[in-house]
Amino acid sequence: MGGDNRATATLQERRPRRADAARNFDALVAAGREAFAEDGSDASLEDIARRAGVGIGTLYRNFPTRDDLIETLYLREVAALADAADEVTDLEPWPALEAWLDRFVEYVGTKHVLLDGLNRESSVFAECRGVMMGAGEPLLRRAQQDGAVKPDLVIADIVKLIAGVSAVAYDDEEQRRRVLGLAIGSLRS
Numbered sequence: 001m002g003g004d005n006r007a008t009a010t011l012q013e014r015r016p017r018r019a020d021a022a023r024n025f026d027a028l029v030a031a032g033r034e035a036f037a038e039d040g041s042d043a044s045l046e047d048i049a050r051r052a053g054v055g056i057g058t059l060y061r062n063f064p065t066r067d068d069l070i071e072t073l074y075l076r077e078v079a080a081l082a083d084a085a086d087e088v089t090d091l092e093p094w095p096a097l098e099a100w101l102d103r104f105v106e107y108v109g110t111k112h113v114l115l116d117g118l119n120r121e122s123s124v125f126a127e128c129r130g131v132m133m134g135a136g137e138p139l140l141r142r143a144q145q146d147g148a149v150k151p152d153l154v155i156a157d158i159v160k161l162i163a164g165v166s167a168v169a170y171d172d173e174e175q176r177r178r179v180l181g182l183a184i185g186s187l188r189s
Contacts, residue, residue: 025062027052029076032069041070071124077107078128085135094148094188097139101162101184104136108166133159149187158187 031051035043049059063069084103088096143149165183170176
């Protein structure tokens, strides 16, 4: 269902083949994910290199621009989100869609780079949006056919609604869950 491997294939094309270079690449991706989660897409590239235990030159060899690093992080997150759609296909239609949306919230709520990517223009971001929408669309269609979700909704509307609600600062986790529950509940027929 969500098993579109375009994001995974593009990610593998970017990853170096040599073991030491692949380790540095992976360390930079992990450090970038952590830094962008803390500081948003304006995180310091020098800080990312330091966290990865490599020099700034190694960062630039792997990611010539900030956008290259952001795109790679986005690819990883979108591939995981597509996999999450596959993981919930055995559930009933509404619980499957709700579980996938919970995963989506989990990804975008802690990863500002994923939210930023929803609004950026590049061929990679456009392809990733297609993968993400393609992962959620069958879940939405099943829930609509079951009568659980309003028939006039499209996956792009739902992703934007949930992403927008996820991007807001909340007083605490309880308030965040309440507001997200309202947004997800608004999809019901």
